[in-house]
Amino acid sequence: MINDVMYARGAESSKIREIFSYGLERKAQIGADKVFDYSLGNPSVPAPDAVRASIERSLELPAEQLHGYTPAPGLPEARAAVAASLNRRFGTSYTKGDVFMTVGAAASVSMSIHAITTPGEEVIVIAPYFPEYAVWIEKAGAACVEVLADQETFQVDPAAVAAAITPRTAAVIIDSPNNPTGAVYAAETLEALAAVLRQANEGREQPIFLISDEPYREIVYGAEVPWVPSIYEHTIVCYSYSKSLSLPGERVGWVLVPNTCSLADRVMPAIAGAARTLGFVCAPALFQRVVADCVDEPSDVEAYARNRTVLTQALSEYGYTYVEPDGAFYLWVKALEDDAEAFCERAKAYELLPVPSNSFGVTGWFRLGYCIDYDVIVNSLPAWKQLAEEYRV
Numbered sequence: 602m603i604n605d606v607m608y609a610r611g612a613e614s615s616k617i618r619e620i621f622s623y624g625l626e627r628k629a630q631i632g633a634d635k636v637f638d639y640s641l642g643n644p645s646v647p648a649p650d651a652v653r654a655s656i657e658r659s660l661e662l663p664a665e666q667l668h669g670y671t672p673a674p675g676l677p678e679a680r681a682a683v684a685a686s687l688n689r690r691f692g693t694s695y696t697k698g699d700v701f702m703t704v705g706a707a708a709s710v711s712m713s714i715h716a717i718t719t720p721g722e723e724v725i726v727i728a729p730y731f732p733e734y735a736v737w738i739e740k741a742g743a744a745c746v747e748v749l750a751d752q753e754t755f756q757v758d759p760a761a762v763a764a765a766i767t768p769r770t771a772a773v774i775i776d777s778p779n780n781p782t783g784a785v786y787a788a789e790t791l792e793a794l795a796a797v798l799r800q801a802n803e804g805r806e807q808p809i810f811l812i813s814d815e816p817y818r819e820i821v822y823g824a825e826v827p828w829v830p831s832i833y834e835h836t837i838v839c840y841s842y843s844k845s846l847s848l849p850g851e852r853v854g855w856v857l858v859p860n861t862c863s864l865a866d867r868v869m870p871a872i873a874g875a876a877r878t879l880g881f882v883c884a885p886a887l888f889q890r891v892v893a894d895c896v897d898e899p900s901d902v903e904a905y906a907r908n909r910t911v912l913t914q915a916l917s918e919y920g921y922t923y924v925e926p927d928g929a930f931y932l933w934v935k936a937l938e939d940d941a942e943a944f945c946e947r948a949k950a951y952e953l954l955p956v957p958s959n960s961f962g963v964t965g966w967f968r969l970g971y972c973i974d975y976d977v978i979v980n981s982l983p984a985w986k987q988l989a990e991e992y993r994v
């Protein structure tokens with residue numbers, strides 16, 4: 602029998618993809634330069650030259666190495682390179698045994714959820730949140746519990762998390778630098794969250810795990826991104842090179858189960874079991890080699906910083922209210938009417954394609970992905986101005 606849940610997930614497609622497809626159609630109708638598509642998180646910055654050089658070196662390898670399966674947790678050299686890089690940056694003492702190579706952050710997070718929850722348990726997400734979390738939590742048979750971020754700062758709100766914890770809470774997912782708000786969680790906020798979790802852990806057989814989803818760690822505008830396992834020991838870190846090295850289509854990342862994590866000796870095999878159960882087999886061999894070679898390659902954030910400046914200055918001049926983004930490449934803007942979906946429909950008349958906040962679990966806001974060409978942003982500014990003026994009359 603066809604699985605109704607799978608059917609529904611496939612048939613509905615995400616709102617972000619729906620807007621992106623609409624944008625492609627519209628571009629074909631009226632010309633690509635006339636449509637201002639802010640929907641996707643596809644990096645506009647090219648991958649660094651070091652990535653190409655690494656691929657070219659790999660092409661010289663014997664065929665069975667070049668395209669062959671790797672061990673399920675990944676190539677030892679890639680895992681060792683990741684552990685060594687983290688140790689250099691955060692003063693930790695990880696080994697390759699703490700790292701499991703994955704098919705991007707989507708796989709890292711979905712595997713982690715499956716590894717540490719059982720059906721009927723609860724996973725807390727901080728709203729607004731990356732929409733796929735709810736899909737993966739549902740697939741694991743757990744319940745997705747939404748907790749609002751602080752509405753002033755968009756930091757995680759430790760008191761609100763405390764109020765949502767029940768005996769069934771298995772994990773909390775955080776995402777900093779945040780998609781969709783651009784907030785970077787401060788060390789003090791994470792310490793307060795850790796205190797809440799430690800208190801909730803008293804008397805429990807298994808601690809509440811923190812899943813720290815960090816695909817935007819490198820994309821910051823001067824902010825420090827604290828190393829979460831140093832603040833809360835039961836943290837699983839999920840990472841990918843989709844954004845930092847602009848490789849979203851190549852599908853490579855990792856999960857780190859730090860050796861300081863309680864029950865690490867059970868969590869890591871459960872991560873491997875989740876990868877197996879979900880059919881991931883292994884991360885792409887060629888790009889695991891790229892990771893081994895390019896693990897310390899800096900991200901080029903200059904173009905995003907320039908986009909951020911031009912967009913925020915103009916929108917603020919036109920009277921829009923937004924969250925000042927400290928990281929990632931999204932701007933979280935208050936819709937000019939309560940119904941964000943209706944606002945985004947009106948924006949379409951100006952060929953502006955934002956994503957309404959309903960997709961992220963809250964109402965009244967919209968997201969702009971500014972990982973697009975600078976000229977598209979500049980050319981869209983008169984349209985943003987006219988849209989704001991339409992709401993003033």
Ligand code: PLP
Nearest residue numbers: 642705706707731776780841843
């Ligand atoms: N987590 C967050 C917060 C994201 O924004 C994304 C992608 O946009 C992902 C996970 C998935 O990333 P990946 O392409 O590495 O699977």
